[in-house]
Amino acid sequence: MKTYVQTTLLLLFMLLCRPCYSQQKVGVFEDSQDVGTGVKPGSTTYLPATQQYVIAGAGANIWLNKDEFQYAHKKMKGDFLLYARAEFVGANGVDPHRKMGWMVRQSLQANAPHVSAIEHGDGLTSLQYRRTAGAATEETRATSTHANIIQLERKGKIYTMRVAQFGKPFETQQVTEVDLGDEVYVGLAVCSHNADVTETGVFRDVRIVVPAHEGLVQYREYLGSSIELLEIATGNREVRYTSPKSLQAPNWTRDGKSLLYNSDGLMYNFNLASGQPTIIATGDVKNNNNDHVLSFDGTMLGLSSGVEKLGGSIAYTVPTSGGKPKQITPRGPSYLHSWSPDGKHLLFTGQRKNEFDIYRIPAPGGKEVRLTSATGLDDGPEYTPDGKYIYFNSNRTGTMQIWRMNADGSEQQAVTNGDFQDWFPHISPDGKWIAFVSFLKEEVASGDHPFYKHVYLRLLPIADGQPKVIAYVYGGQGTMNTPSWSPDSKRIAFISNSTTVGE
Numbered sequence: 001m002k003t004y005v006q007t008t009l010l011l012l013f014m015l016l017c018r019p020c021y022s023q024q025k026v027g028v029f030e031d032s033q034d035v036g037t038g039v040k041p042g043s044t045t046y047l048p049a050t051q052q053y054v055i056a057g058a059g060a061n062i063w064l065n066k067d068e069f070q071y072a073h074k075k076m077k078g079d080f081l082l083y084a085r086a087e088f089v090g091a092n093g094v095d096p097h098r099k100m101g102w103m104v105r106q107s108l109q110a111n112a113p114h115v116s117a118i119e120h121g122d123g124l125t126s127l128q129y130r131r132t133a134g135a136a137t138e139e140t141r142a143t144s145t146h147a148n149i150i151q152l153e154r155k156g157k158i159y160t161m162r163v164a165q166f167g168k169p170f171e172t173q174q175v176t177e178v179d180l181g182d183e184v185y186v187g188l189a190v191c192s193h194n195a196d197v198t199e200t201g202v203f204r205d206v207r208i209v210v211p212a213h214e215g216l217v218q219y220r221e222y223l224g225s226s227i228e229l230l231e232i233a234t235g236n237r238e239v240r241y242t243s244p245k246s247l248q249a250p251n252w253t254r255d256g257k258s259l260l261y262n263s264d265g266l267m268y269n270f271n272l273a274s275g276q277p278t279i280i281a282t283g284d285v286k287n288n289n290n291d292h293v294l295s296f297d298g299t300m301l302g303l304s305s306g307v308e309k310l311g312g313s314i315a316y317t318v319p320t321s322g323g324k325p326k327q328i329t330p331r332g333p334s335y336l337h338s339w340s341p342d343g344k345h346l347l348f349t350g351q352r353k354n355e356f357d358i359y360r361i362p363a364p365g366g367k368e369v370r371l372t373s374a375t376g377l378d379d380g381p382e383y384t385p386d387g388k389y390i391y392f393n394s395n396r397t398g399t400m401q402i403w404r405m406n407a408d409g410s411e412q413q414a415v416t417n418g419d420f421q422d423w424f425p426h427i428s429p430d431g432k433w434i435a436f437v438s439f440l441k442e443e444v445a446s447g448d449h450p451f452y453k454h455v456y457l458r459l460l461p462i463a464d465g466q467p468k469v470i471a472y473v474y475g476g477q478g479t480m481n482t483p484s485w486s487p488d489s490k491r492i493a494f495i496s497n498s499t500t501v502g503e
Contacts, residue, residue: 027053028208029187032072034059036110040198042070042190051238053203055100057190062099062118065134066110068195071103073187074208081153081209081474082186085166085235088121089200095193096122100201102152104159105185109133113180116189117152117161121199125150127161127173140173147171149472153211162454166235167468169419169456205237209474210499212452218477222246223452223497225478227259227270230471230492232433232459237471241275244500248478249290250493252486253320254298259484259493260320262288267303281322289313290481291335294320295343296385302328302336302346315348317363328365338382338390338483339363340407347371347381347390358392358409371409377447380424382483383407384431384462391415391425391434395446402436402460416467420456423449424481427462428489434460435470435492437480444476451477452497474498 026032032044032055040058047054059068082102098121105114115129123145130137140161147163151170157177162170186208192199212223225247229238241247243263250259250270259270260280265287267280282288282303291304291313303316303325312332316325328336328346338347343363350359350368358381360369372378376396383390387407394403399418402425405411416422420438427434438456439449457471457480473479475497484493 026072027051028074028206029072030074032070032187033108034069035071035108036060036066036068039068039070040195042198044070044072044188051204051206053188053206054200055188055190055203056198056200057192058195058198059191059193060195061097061193062103062116062128062189062191063137065130065136067112067114067191068110069099069189069191071105071108071185071187071189073103073105073108073185075183076186076208077183079153079155079211080186081151081207081211082117083149083151083205083207083209083472083474084188084203085205086119086148086150086201086203089202093121093192093199094197096120097124097193098199099189099191099193100203101150101189103185103187103189104152104154104180105187106133106180108185113178115152115154115159115175115178115180117150117163118189119147119150119163121193125163127159127175129159129175129178131178138175140175142171142173144168144171151472162472164469164472167470169469170472207474207496207498209497211474212499216452218450223499225263226496226498227261228471228494228496230457230494232470232490232492235470240272241270241277246478246497247495249292249481250484250495251292251294251482252484252491252493253294254296254487256487260292260294260301261495262290262292265305267292267301280318280320282316282318283324285316285318285325289335290478291337291349293336293338293482295339296341297343300339300343302339304334304336304348307332312351315346315361317346326365328361328363329368334359335379337380340383341385341387347383349379349381358390360409369409371405372412374412378403380481382425382427384427385429386431391427393423393425393436395421398446399441400439400446402434415460420458421446421449422458426480426483426485426492428485429487430489432462432489434462435480435485436460437476438467439476449477451475455479457492457494 027046042057057070101118103116125142151162268277287306315329315336318325374396381392400421
């Protein structure tokens with residue numbers, strides 16, 4: 001399989017053979033330039049079709065008391081989180097210490113204070129920083145090497161580097177009390193570590209996130225949202241739509257043409273070809289949350305909508321094209337999660353007698369059947385495409401894990417091992433994979449799944465094997481609450497968040 005670096009080699013050749021000059025507004029960046037005096041000219045190019053940045057840079061080094069490199073940058077204030085997937089072009093550069101990564105810089109002077117999350121050509125990964133102008137560069141090295149996922153976060157005077165080889169969880173390094181001022185340059189840097197040579201790096205899935213402010217009130221204040229599509233085979237991500245509003249829980253329609261999501265209590269159909277959303281008519285049911293689900297044949301949409309006088313969220317069904325919803329559950333809270341493949345039953349998470357358990361109910365409405373009874377929170381039930389099993393998440397052991405049971409509720413057993421707080425298992429249409437959301441234990445308690453946290457999307461073979469990370473996301477609640485697989489099982493839709501989006 002060709003990597004995304006290989007597929008851009010021809011473009012790189014064309015780009016490197018043309019004259020290099022500073023460009024205004026390169027993708028999300030305001031400008032690009034060489035930093036340092038007399039540096040061999042570099043270049044930065046944005047490729048909209050693949051949402052990649054191709055950066056060619058020379059320079060003797062980013063080290064000691066001065067730096068030389070190519071820099072794509074923008075000015076920012078306050079706290080932020082920077083993410084990218086990065087690769088050098090060519091397995092072996094001229095110098096093993098060629099560098100690429102994220103850099104936060106006080107100014108564009110060669111000796112400026114900075115903090116950088118840097119990947120070296122030989123695989124060394126480090127958090128490098130210069131505290132004052134002209135001071136010697138300091139370094140904290142990661143124990144892992146050859147990271148191609150690079151994240152750098154600023155929170156006040158604290159800078160946190162998170163790095164990983166794609167598929168693995170982050171390793172974290174941190175430096176404190178580095179004062180670069182409120183307004184800084186933020187961007188991507190490439191240095192060849194040889195003044196006479198130009199090296200090239202390719203960055204994709206570039207995200208500049210402005211996180212939630214301290215004290216944000218969950219469910220009252222919201223950040224902006226991006227609808228992203230993730231290719232399972234490569235891990236490549238594509239932003240398809242951004243909004244300053246809270247968009248949540250995209251369902252992929254069975255014809256593969258649209259995504260259904262909720263926002264401000266309403267349901268929307270997002271047409272993938274036109275890139276435009278339209279409202280789905282749901283009558284007087286206009287307090288819909290992110291627990292909605294399509295029937296296996298795609299003709300019906302299950303909704304969960306808050307009704308205070310009935311105790312909270314109530315389950316409804318409505319034609320996918322819209323119409324007058326039919327109430328299914330008589331009382332709340334009832335959070336709808338799955339149709340049976342034959343369309344005869346629905347699964348929902350219900351709170352009854354102060355305990356959240358998983359229930360089955362006939363699709364037209366009727367008697368509730370309780371399927372779980374363990375002490376703790378059971379949530380997110382979903383049928384497998386053959387209807388034999390139900391996957392769900394439960395914190396009955398103290399950590400939220402993915403579980404499986406037979407369709408009648410028997411033989412309940414854990415599937416994940418509790419390294420993270422795992423939520424919302426979604427089975428691929430071909431029945432081969434489980435995708436789910438993983439929160440960090442140090443950030444989130446087992447019984448909670450809040451907005452605006454560092455989360456992983458993870459993938460587990462349904463037959464056997466270990467989970468791997470397929471996306472590193474700032475999100476959480478609403479990111480992937482619903483079955484979001486494409487009909488061909490090749491992609492997943494999800495939501496990422498930022499105070500500002502599309503910049």
